[in-house]
Amino acid sequence: MKPRDRILASALRLIGEQGVGAVTNRAVARAAGVSLGSLTYHFPSQSDLLREALRTFVDGEIERIRAHVEQLRASGADPAHAAEEVEKAIVEFANGPEQIANLELHLHAARDPAVRETSARSVAAYDRLATAVLTALGVAEPERHAPAVVALLYGLAVRRLATGEGAAGTADAVRLLLGDAMKA
Helix, strand or coil: CCHHHHHHHHHHHHHHHHCHHHCCHHHHHHHHCCCHHHHHHHCCCHHHHHHHHHHHHHHHHHHHHHHHHHHHHHHCCCHHHHHHHHHHHHHCCCCCHHHHHHHHHHHHHCCCHHHHHHHHHHHHHHHHHHHHHHHHCCCCCHHHHHHHHHHHHHHHHHHHHHHCCCCCCHHHHHHHHHHHHHHC
């Protein structure tokens, strides 16, 4: 793994394990096994590092979810079965430090305008991805439903992290949210 990638992975892990406040240049450099100069070469500011960590995480998530979408599309799954597939995709990534880091970075973006744009772009990317999933499943008005699906999944992620519960019930929540749209 390249030094830049190690820095980003280490920053995400630190955020997930200890919070944004733990992301000091020294702590990230130590965790990544790089020099302080290497870290500041790649990321001159904390905002640059946090923004890029969020972008990198979201890009990886989108690719992971796209693979599920393609598998779902290829299998010819109907919309009623799709909710279970969403739940399976979430189970794979329910409680890791990266999930915590993702949510922590979105909260941090509310306080840091330099990170906010990346946070907004990541939410928009999840909306586009949800639209693509809903379209592939033949759900009526996918653009209208996508933001609600994304919000539901973010809310369920917070609940899982706060309670320690698993992803069970996600499929039911998606079906309840989409109601008649799932039958279209």
